[in-house]
Amino acid sequence: xxxxxxxxxxxxxxxxxxxxxxxxxxxxxxxxxxxxxxxxxxxxxxxxxxxxxxxxxxxxxxxxxxxxxxxxxxxxxxxxxxxxxxxxxxxxxxxxxxxxxxxxxxxxxxxxxxxxxxxxxxxxxxxxxx
Amino acid sequence: xxxxxxxxxxxxxxxxxxxxxxxxxxxxxxxxxxxxxxxxxxxxxxxxxxxxxxxxxxxxxxxxxxxxxxxxxxxxxxxxxxxxxxxxxxxxxxxxxxxxxxxxxxxxxxxxxxxxxxxx
Numbered sequence: 001x002x003x004x005x006x007x008x009x010x011x012x013x014x015x016x017x018x019x020x021x022x023x024x025x026x027x028x029x030x031x032x033x034x035x036x037x038x039x040x041x042x043x044x045x046x047x048x049x050x051x052x053x054x055x056x057x058x059x060x061x062x063x064x065x066x067x068x069x070x071x072x073x074x075x076x077x078x079x080x081x082x083x084x085x086x087x088x089x090x091x092x093x094x095x096x097x098x099x100x101x102x103x104x105x106x107x108x109x110x111x112x113x114x115x116x117x118x119x120x121x122x123x124x125x126x127x128x129x130x
Numbered sequence: 131x132x133x134x135x136x137x138x139x140x141x142x143x144x145x146x147x148x149x150x151x152x153x154x155x156x157x158x159x160x161x162x163x164x165x166x167x168x169x170x171x172x173x174x175x176x177x178x179x180x181x182x183x184x185x186x187x188x189x190x191x192x193x194x195x196x197x198x199x200x201x202x203x204x205x206x207x208x209x210x211x212x213x214x215x216x217x218x219x220x221x222x223x224x225x226x227x228x229x230x231x232x233x234x235x236x237x238x239x240x241x242x243x244x245x246x247x248x249x250x
Binding site for chain 1: 132133135140141147148151154155158159162164246247248249250
């Protein structure tokens with residue numbers, strides 16, 4: 001089955017952890033993930049400036065490793081990210097900000113990427129919504 | 131055929147960017163001509179209250195975006211009757227035209243009718 005996964009909760013929320021575990025299980029079960037889309041506070045899961053205490057799960061790092069290892073399409077909503085100060089090099093330069101906190105494998109893009117994934121997938125699975 | 135999406139909007143308009151960001155998903159889908167429905171549930175109904183004064187909160191008014199829904203081709207607009215009753219909201223005083231007021235059983239059928247659902 002082809003899954004699209006949307007994540008709306010911040011990096012340390014239990015629902016963000018469940019999203020990663022679901023994504024891992026989906027691939028382990030032989031399914032396909034057409035795209036991960038991070039929206040609202042979900043953009044913090046792609047924030048590489050988050051420092052997690054050593055005895056806690058470093059979810060942003062685990063997401064990064066997971067997406068890189070499986071060469072997944074990981075998209076962070078650009079409008080939601082800008083609003084929350086989660087910028088890649090291009091946006092940091094555009095808005096003259098000093099902090100760059102998103103890099104590959106993540107791509108900043110628009111909501112069209114969510115709709116595109118919804119059309120492409122058999123199922124949209126959402127985590128961390130209201 | 132394009133897959134249909136139902137967005138269930140549950141957040142009040144001034145509790146943060148949530149309601150606006152939920153609406154942005156709907157407007158973006160409308161701009162792509164996708165079949166989209168929007169259901170206002172729970173505190174989401176407050177987005178449709180008349181006489182809001184966003185300026186008093188130093189916020190940007192959400193109602194202009196809501197009024198733009200038909201222009202974006204989003205015409206399947208629903209409100210939950212129970213949510214309205216719980217909050218003492220008269221559904222005929224809500225600010226969007228052509229809202230369909232649905233009871234719990236209708237909402238279950240509505241969710242069933244759409245291919246995908248996002249609740250925000």
